[in-house]
Amino acid sequence: MIFLRLILTNLSRHRIRTAISVAGIAFAVAAMLTVVTILQGAVGMFSSLLSADSQIVVFERNVADLFFSSVPQSAMDAIPTWALVEHANPVLFGIVASPTQPIITCFGVTATDTRLTRATWVAGSDAAFHAAGQATGKVEDSSQGADSVVLGERAAEFLHAQLHSTIALGNGHFTVGGILRTRNGFEDGGVFMPLATAQRFFHKQGIASVVTVKLHHPSDAAAFKARLQREFPTLIALEDQEFNNSYSQFKILKATAWAVGLAGVLMGGLGVANTMIMSVFTRIREIAILRVNGFSPLQLTALILGEAAVVSFTGSVVGLGTGVLAVMVLKSVPMLHGYVDATMSPGLLLAVTALATGTGIAGALYPAAYAMRVRPVEALRFE
Amino acid sequence: MNSSMAEAKATTKEPILQAEGLTKAYENGAIPVLHGVSLQVYPQQTVALCGPSGCGKSTLLHLLGGLDAADAGEIVVRGQPLRPGRMVQNMLRHQVGFVFQLHNLLPDLTLTENCLIPTVAAGVPRAEAMERLHQLADRTGLSHRLQQRIQKLSGGERQRTALCRALMNRPSILLADEPTGALDEATSRQIFALLLELVDREGITLVMATHDRALAARCDRLLEMHDGKMMDGAGSGARTAG
Numbered sequence: 001m002i003f004l005r006l007i008l009t010n011l012s013r014h015r016i017r018t019a020i021s022v023a024g025i026a027f028a029v030a031a032m033l034t035v036v037t038i039l040q041g042a043v044g045m046f047s048s049l050l051s052a053d054s055q056i057v058v059f060e061r062n063v064a065d066l067f068f069s070s071v072p073q074s075a076m077d078a079i080p081t082w083a084l085v086e087h088a089n090p091v092l093f094g095i096v097a098s099p100t101q102p103i104i105t106c107f108g109v110t111a112t113d114t115r116l117t118r119a120t121w122v123a124g125s126d127a128a129f130h131a132a133g134q135a136t137g138k139v140e141d142s143s144q145g146a147d148s149v150v151l152g153e154r155a156a157e158f159l160h161a162q163l164h165s166t167i168a169l170g171n172g173h174f175t176v177g178g179i180l181r182t183r184n185g186f187e188d189g190g191v192f193m194p195l196a197t198a199q200r201f202f203h204k205q206g207i208a209s210v211v212t213v214k215l216h217h218p219s220d221a222a223a224f225k226a227r228l229q230r231e232f233p234t235l236i237a238l239e240d241q242e243f244n245n246s247y248s249q250f251k252i253l254k255a256t257a258w259a260v261g262l263a264g265v266l267m268g269g270l271g272v273a274n275t276m277i278m279s280v281f282t283r284i285r286e287i288a289i290l291r292v293n294g295f296s297p298l299q300l301t302a303l304i305l306g307e308a309a310v311v312s313f314t315g316s317v318v319g320l321g322t323g324v325l326a327v328m329v330l331k332s333v334p335m336l337h338g339y340v341d342a343t344m345s346p347g348l349l350l351a352v353t354a355l356a357t358g359t360g361i362a363g364a365l366y367p368a369a370y371a372m373r374v375r376p377v378e379a380l381r382f383e
Numbered sequence: 384m385n386s387s388m389a390e391a392k393a394t395t396k397e398p399i400l401q402a403e404g405l406t407k408a409y410e411n412g413a414i415p416v417l418h419g420v421s422l423q424v425y426p427q428q429t430v431a432l433c434g435p436s437g438c439g440k441s442t443l444l445h446l447l448g449g450l451d452a453a454d455a456g457e458i459v460v461r462g463q464p465l466r467p468g469r470m471v472q473n474m475l476r477h478q479v480g481f482v483f484q485l486h487n488l489l490p491d492l493t494l495t496e497n498c499l500i501p502t503v504a505a506g507v508p509r510a511e512a513m514e515r516l517h518q519l520a521d522r523t524g525l526s527h528r529l530q531q532r533i534q535k536l537s538g539g540e541r542q543r544t545a546l547c548r549a550l551m552n553r554p555s556i557l558l559a560d561e562p563t564g565a566l567d568e569a570t571s572r573q574i575f576a577l578l579l580e581l582v583d584r585e586g587i588t589l590v591m592a593t594h595d596r597a598l599a600a601r602c603d604r605l606l607e608m609h610d611g612k613m614m615d616g617a618g619s620g621a622r623t624a625g
Binding site: 002003005006009012013285286289290291292293294295296299375376377380 | 448450481491
């Protein structure tokens with residue numbers, strides 16, 4: 001009890017200094033939580049975009065980014081015919097610019113793609129998409145006529161487009177044949193083109209970026225992979241979870257999130273270290289008194305580290321609260337719809353708290369070591 | 384204390400505290416403080432170290448209490464040579480209490496919390512520690528001030544608190560460095576009387592550095608130091624002050 005009282009007394013003695021340290025850790029934790037959550041949301045969105053009503057993603061082996069993946073027409077034609085397969089949807093990813101938006105994601109899909117069939121249609125309908133699908137031959141001549149595309153709801157907002165209006169994408173002009181709402185932020189901010197239109201527009205005739213596959217029986221995944229390996233050795237099939245764990249872009253995003261978060265926590269830890277150094281240096285005499293009264297170096301270390309732990313843990317808790325609040329606010333911003341994954345697992349919260357507290361305690365190691373070396377007689381005589 | 388009683392203490396028991404040939408210098412030998420000081424203190428004796436400022440009284444007390452290490456010489460406590468590290472730590476927890484001229488209390492804590500510090504260090508159960516504190520507070524007249532912060536105590540009360548703290552773990556040796564040096568004369572007399580009463584009642588051996596010869600005269604032995612040396616024969620016998 002006295003031990004805890006000593007810890008709290010020391011911290012309350014310099015309230016502003018303590019508060020700044022707590023704020024430093026809190027800011028780091030909140031930043032880490034927010035960055036990780038947003039990037040996890042982005043990864044989750046992309047992942048769900050690929051796994052829409054499917055279990056397996058087929059793409060080109062050893063490709064660094066799915067935008068560069070080429071699945072040939074022969075595979076697109078063959079895979080749906082395999083007995084194991086319930087359905088297979090080819091998707092071509094592309095990036096295009098509009099006069100007001102430098103980057104818009106385009107999805108070249110077939111008319112039966114579940115991304116379209118399961119979406120909520122805000123304007124237009126499947127029929128509009130089917131109609132657009134039949135008018136694919138006009139893209140090359142787009143300066144003279146407009147092809148039909150379907151916009152995600154957010155894309156319609158930032159392109160200021162309505163049903164039947166004409167929009168400019170790249171060098172072409174397209175008629176908005178429909179507007180749909182999905183639960184996926186990427187899709188909501190994207191443009192859906194008929195696959196053939198997209199292939200021509202992006203000069204990738206006969207190519208898809210991926211084929212998403214649903215099997216009759218999920219347990220047939222291994223057999224599917226084996227057959228793909230046998231018949232199309234340049235392609236690879238990964239189950240959704242495998243893909244999430246191995247796709248290099250996801251790894252980079254996750255690593256970036258944790259790196260940014262770690263940098264923040266490290267800065268917070270340095271703040272705690274600074275506080276503890278100041279704390280130790282300004283009470284050398286007090287440390288000497290404790291030594292004279294029988295405190296061992298180990299007990300003094302526990303005292304200093306205990307102070308750091310209280311600061312770090314308090315900062316972590318405040319940071320978690322702030323971070324959760326920030327994520328909620330971001331989630332409610334229309335522009336970020338679908339980009340923020342507000343589901344924070346207990347593991348994530350625990351990891352962030354442990355990391356911040358651990359860093360704070362690590363920051364107190366040097367001050368603790370210094371306190372252990374204090375020679376009481378000198379401290380009492382000269383201070 | 385009369386001389387026959389002091390001599391009886393000295394002759395009937397083994398020394399509780401011995402120092403042999405203690406030498407100490409600071410600043411890498413540039414400032415010599417002690418030159419071969421030897422001393423024998425017997426159980427329950429009260430010993431006053433007198434001498435001018437800078438003669439080495441405080442340094443000797445620090446060496447005897449293990450707060451500092453001698454450059455040469457040996458200290459034996461209850462028959463065991465004093466070694467730095469764990470032995471000193473255990474000695475500070477269980478065998479030796481310190482009282483300083485400046486009380487050296489933690490100002491942000493209450494009287495109770497300050498006094499409990501040695502018991503926390505020694506791992507004494509709280510109930511037992513509180514019982515001991517109440518006992519000492521009764522004897523020192525501090526019972527009504529237990530929850531006061533140190534900042535609100537008078538100088539005399541602070542020194543009595545320091546005395547309580549030093550005695551919390553029932554040490555057998557009390558080392559006091561000018562314990563009344565910062566107090567007015569009247570308070571000084573009260574505190575010293577209390578100190579003698581407590582060490583007598585608890586059977587504690589007292590070694591006290593002081594400038595006040597009137598106070599020193601009330602101890603069993605008065606040892607004179609000068610320029611880092613014990614005056615001829617002062618440390619070895621049972622010479623009485625009175």
